[in-house]
Structures are given as structure tokens and as C-alpha cells.
Amino acid sequence: MNTRHLSDCVQTCMSCSLTCTACAAACLKEEHVEMMRECIQRCLDCADICQLCARMEQKQSPFMQEICELCAKACDYCAEECSQHQHEHCQQCAEACRRCAEECRKMAA
Amino acid sequence: MNTRHLSDCVQTCMSCSLTCTACAAACLKEEHVEMMRECIQRCLDCADICQLCARMEQKQSPFMQEICELCAKACDYCAEECSQHQHEHCQQCAEACRRCAEECRKMAA
Amino acid sequence: MNTRHLSDCVQTCMSCSLTCTACAAACLKEEHVEMMRECIQRCLDCADICQLCARMEQKQSPFMQEICELCAKACDYCAEECSQHQHEHCQQCAEACRRCAEECRKMAA
Amino acid sequence: MNTRHLSDCVQTCMSCSLTCTACAAACLKEEHVEMMRECIQRCLDCADICQLCARMEQKQSPFMQEICELCAKACDYCAEECSQHQHEHCQQCAEACRRCAEECRKMAA
Numbered sequence: 431m432n433t434r435h436l437s438d439c440v441q442t443c444m445s446c447s448l449t450c451t452a453c454a455a456a457c458l459k460e461e462h463v464e465m466m467r468e469c470i471q472r473c474l475d476c477a478d479i480c481q482l483c484a485r486m487e488q489k490q491s492p493f494m495q496e497i498c499e500l501c502a503k504a505c506d507y508c509a510e511e512c513s514q515h516q517h518e519h520c521q522q523c524a525e526a527c528r529r530c531a532e533e534c535r536k537m538a539a
Numbered sequence: 540m541n542t543r544h545l546s547d548c549v550q551t552c553m554s555c556s557l558t559c560t561a562c563a564a565a566c567l568k569e570e571h572v573e574m575m576r577e578c579i580q581r582c583l584d585c586a587d588i589c590q591l592c593a594r595m596e597q598k599q600s601p602f603m604q605e606i607c608e609l610c611a612k613a614c615d616y617c618a619e620e621c622s623q624h625q626h627e628h629c630q631q632c633a634e635a636c637r638r639c640a641e642e643c644r645k646m647a648a
Numbered sequence: 649m650n651t652r653h654l655s656d657c658v659q660t661c662m663s664c665s666l667t668c669t670a671c672a673a674a675c676l677k678e679e680h681v682e683m684m685r686e687c688i689q690r691c692l693d694c695a696d697i698c699q700l701c702a703r704m705e706q707k708q709s710p711f712m713q714e715i716c717e718l719c720a721k722a723c724d725y726c727a728e729e730c731s732q733h734q735h736e737h738c739q740q741c742a743e744a745c746r747r748c749a750e751e752c753r754k755m756a757a
Numbered sequence: 758m759n760t761r762h763l764s765d766c767v768q769t770c771m772s773c774s775l776t777c778t779a780c781a782a783a784c785l786k787e788e789h790v791e792m793m794r795e796c797i798q799r800c801l802d803c804a805d806i807c808q809l810c811a812r813m814e815q816k817q818s819p820f821m822q823e824i825c826e827l828c829a830k831a832c833d834y835c836a837e838e839c840s841q842h843q844h845e846h847c848q849q850c851a852e853a854c855r856r857c858a859e860e861c862r863k864m865a866a
Contacts, residue, residue, distance in 0.1 A: 444771050448815045455816040458579060464572050471567060474583070475709050481808065482700050488775045489782040491693050493722055500714055507710070553662050557706045564707040584818050590699065591809050597666045598673040600802050601834070605827055613820055676797060682790050689785060692801070 439533045440487045443501065446530035447480035450508060453523035460517065469511050469520065476508040480530060487537065498538040505531035548642045549596045552610065555639035556589035559617060562632035569626065578620050578629065585617040589639060596646065607647040614640035657751045658705045661719065664748035665698035668726060671741035678735065687729050687738065694726040698748060705755065716756040723749035766860045767814045770828065773857035774807035777835060780850035787844065796838050796847065803835040807857060814864065825865040832858035 454473035457466040483501040486494045509527035512520040563582035566575040592610040595603045618636035621629040672691035675684040701719040704712045727745035730738040781800035784793040810828040813821045836854035839847040 440775060444775065448767060448771065448811065451812055451815045455580070458576050463576060467567050467572060470579075471564070471707075471709075475704070475707075475711060477812075478700060478703065479711065481812075482696060484775065485696065485778055485804075485808075486693070488778045489689075489693075491689075492725070493693060493697065493718065496718055496721070500711065500718065503714070504711055549666060553666065557658060557662065557702065560703055560706045580816075580818075584813070584816075584820060586703075587809060587812065588820065590703075591805055593666065594669055594695075594699075594805065595802070597669045598798075598802075600798075602802060602806065602827065602831055605830070609820065609823055609827065612823070616819070673798070676794050681794060685785050685790060688797075689782070 435536065436487060436490075439498070439537045440484050442530050442533045443480045443484035443487065446505065446526045447477045447484065449523050449526040450474070450477035450480065453512065453519045456517065456519040457515075466515070469515060472504075472508040472511045473523065476504045476527060479504040483534065495538045498534040502531040502534040502538065505534065544645065545596060545599070548607070548646045549593050551639050551642045552589045552593035552596065555614065555635045556586045556593065558632050558635040559583070559586035559589065562621065562628045565626070565628040566624075575624070578624060581613075581617040581620050582632065585613045585636065588613040592643065604647045607643040611640040611643040611647065614643065653754065654705060654708070657716070657755045658702050660748050660751045661698045661702035661705065664723065664744045665695045665702065667741050667744040668692070668695035668698065671730065671737045674735070674737040675733075684733070687733060690722075690726040690729045691741065694722045694745060697722040701752065713756045716752040720749040720752040720756065723752065762863065763814060763817070766825070766864045767811050769857050769860045770807045770811035770814065773832065773853045774804045774811065776850050776853040777801070777804035777807065780839065780846045783844065783846040784842075793842070796842060799831075799835040799838050800850065803831045803854065806831040810861065822865045825861040829858040829861040829865065832861065 450473040454470045454477065457463070457470045457473065460466050479501050483497045486497045491497075505527040509524045509531065512524035512527065515521075559582040563579045563586065566572070566579045566582065569575050588610050592606045595606045600606075614636040618633045618640065621633035621636065668691040672688045672695065675681070675688045675691065678684050697719050701715045704715045709715075723745040727742045727749065730742035730745065733739075777800040781797045781804065784790070784797045784800065787793050806828050810824045813824045818824075832854040836851045836858065839851035839854065
């Protein structure tokens with residue numbers, strides 16, 4: 431494994447976790463919150479999984495690759511929903527999730 | 540400090556964290572989700588703080604007492620909101636939070 | 649899925665997470681800490697993964713089953729190491745991990 | 758509150774959490790691990806508290822300021838110990854903790 435790539439992936443996961451946390455909080459304040467239920471759920475799950483993934487990568491846990499695989503799926507799932515909403519926070523979150531999914535897949539390979 | 544009391548408080552915090560997680564998830568599915576925004580926010584904060592509190596107590600961290608104080612406040616704040624909603628999950632959550640606040644205040648004393 | 653079984657598994661994961669946290673802290677205080685390095689690492693990983701698993705089960709996340717599978721592996725891995733140490737906290741931790749692995753495998757099935 | 762400052766503090770907390778996680782893992786592999794017990798404990802506590810702090814700031818939780826205060830103390834406490842060890846990871850961790858304590862104090866003010 432390439433140390434530089436690992437370090438990039440840690441940053442991407444951490445940043446994605448925080449973007450998802452912010453998106454969930456912002457969705458909860460949207461006028462049509464009843465349209466945002468699924469988005470909030472997926473963002474909260476993704477925030478937790480990305481946070482754990484960053485930590486496991488950071489200490490090069492033997493479970494790192496499996497968590498990266500799972501994290502990539504959680505990111506895809508979150509991006510799928512976020513990308514359907516026009517709010518700027520949702521569009522940014524979808525983008526962060528796609529980037530994170532890609533980095534995690536490279537790491538899991 | 541009394542070891543039995545510490546162990547009870549760890550259980551109470553952990554259980555409260557999970558009750559708050561379940562309440563937030565259930566609130567998000569309620570018909571009038573626009574009435575539940577504040578409740579979801581407070582439950583999510585409380586879930587995270589209780590979770591950290593249980594862990595810090597479990598390892599008898601030097602920050603245990605300060606986190607117990609903070610946890611008691613987060614529990615009060617969550618109970619204040621949850622108790623105003625008639626959903627069973629909110630009433631149960633308010634009760635769990637009140638018990639947890641009480642245990643944490645004893646621990647912080 | 650059986651609701652009672654789910655609720656049992658949440659409790660088992662949460663309890664295992666805290667047992668691992670306590671075992672890591674106790675290992676760090678052992679006289680021959682240089683013998684406990686691997687045990688501490690595995691306990692810390694297992695504590696984090698079990699904690700996330702309990703939360704994901706509690707909200708019936710779509711990632712619940714995959715995290716249960718991963719959690720079962722982390723528990724096996726931790727039990728394998730803990731069971732080789734005679735400290736009471738290690739023996740208890742090995743037992744908690746074996747029980748948790750079993751519950752998580754049922755949940756993932 | 759200044760939005761730019763908040764965003765800087767989130768990044769600093771997140772980065773400090775990961776630096777502490779890496780330092781604990783590296784300390785555990787040091788030849789004289791018996792000298793690193795206290796350092797590992799403080800790094801693990803600091804990693805968890807910084808992680809929660811970043812998340813609470815990110816969603817502008819009403820508990821943000823109190824957690825920033827607590828986080829500043831955890832960072833000071835960790836820096837105090839890390840700065841006494843010559844390992845590069847300890848020196849870097851002490852520096853990250855000092856920076857984080859300073860940012861968190863500004864945020865809590």
C-alpha cells in the first residue's frame with residue numbers, strides 16, 4: 431500500500447463524514463423536511479461509517495479494507511439520494527460522497 | 540467513587556444513547572416530521588454525548604466527571620423536548636434521559 | 649427479522665464494546681504491557697466496530713447486516729488474542745466477544 | 758460567531774483527533790511501551806473528545822461551546838505528556854494538540 435494514497439483517503443473520509451453531518455443538519459431545517467427524510471437517514475449513516483473508516487485507516491487496522499468497501503457502498507447510497515435534491519448542501523454532499531467512494535474503492539482493492 | 544454506581548451509570552448512559560438513536564429514527568418517520576425537527580436534533584446530540592460518556596466512564600478517564608456533567612445537561616435538554624410529544628418513543632426517551640441525567644449528576648458530584 | 653433477536657443483539661454489541669474498552673484500559677496497566685500490545689489493538693478496534701454495529705442495528709440501517717458480519721469478524725479476532733491471556737479481564741473479554749460474534753452472525757444471516 | 762473561524766476549528770479538531778489516533782497506535786509499537794502507557798491513554802481520550810467536538814461544531818450544536826472547552830483541556834493534557842517524549846509522532850501530536858487547544862478556546866470564548 432502507498433502511504434500517500436492512504437493519507438489522502440483518511441482526509442477524504444474525514445471530510446466526507448463532516449459534509450454528511452452538515453447536510454443532515456441542513457436538511458432538517460429545510461422547508462419541506464418531509465421530502466428530506468431519506469436524505470437525512472442516509473447522511474447520518476454515511477457520517478458514522480466514514481468517521482470509523484478514517485480512524486481505522488489512520489491506525490492501519492486489519493479491518494481497514496473491509497471498512498473501506500463498506501464505506502464506499504454507504505457513500506454511493508448517500509450520493510444517490512443527495513444528488514436528487516437541488517439544495518446546495520445536498521449537491522456538495524453528493525460530490526463529497528462520490529469522491530470518497532472512489533478513494534475507498536482504490537484503498538480496498 | 541463507588542464501583543457499583545459507576546457500572547450502573549455506564550449502563551444507563553449506553554442505554555440512553557441507544558434510546559435517543561431509536562427516537563431520532565422514529566421521529567424522522569412520523570407523519571408530522573416538521574414538528575419533530577427539534578426533537579431529532581436533540582436526540583442525535585444526546586446519543587453522541589451519552590455514547591462518549593459511557594466509554595469515558597468505562598475507562599475511568601480523568602475527563603469522566605466533566606463529561607458526566609455535560610451529559611446530564613444534554614439529557615435534560617433532550618427530555619425537555621421529548622416530553623412534549625405524545626409518541627411512545629418520545630415518552631420513553633424522555634424517561635431514559637431523565638434517569639440518565641440523574642445518574643450522571645451523582646457521578647459528577 | 650425477529651424484533652426480540654434484534655434487540656438482544658444491540659445489547660450484546662453495546663456490552664461487548666464496553667467490555668473491550670475496559671480490557672484495553674486494563675491491559676495498558678498490566679506489568680508486562682509489552683506482551684499486551686496485540687491485545688490492546690484488537691480490543692480498541694473491536695470496541696469501535698461493536699459500538700457502530702449497535703447503533704446501526706438500533707436504527708435498522710440498510711447497512712446493518714454488513715456491519716454485523718464485519719463485527720463478527722472483529723469479535724472473533726479479538727477473542728482469539730484475549731483468550732490466550734490469563735488476566736481475568738482478558739478471559740471475560742474473550743467470552744463477551746465470542747457471544748457477540750455468535751449473535752451478529754445470526755443477525756447477518 | 759465567525760463562520761470562517763468555526764470551519765477552521767472543525768478542521769483542526771478533526772485533524773487533531775486523527776493525529777492522536779496515529780500517535781496512540783505508534784506508541785503501542787515503541788520498544789519501551791511501558792514508558793508510553795500514560796501517553797497512549799491521553800491520546801485515546803483526546804482522539805474521542807476531538808472527534809465529538811468536530812461533529813458538534815459542524816452541526817452548530819447548542820453544546821458546541823462546552824465541548825470546545827472540554828476539548829481544549831483534553832488537548833492540553835495530551836500535549837503535556839506527548840511533549841515529554843522524543844518520538845517524532847509524539848512531538849507532532851503535542852504540536853497538533855496545542856494548536857487545537859488554542860482554536861477551541863477561541864471558539865468557546
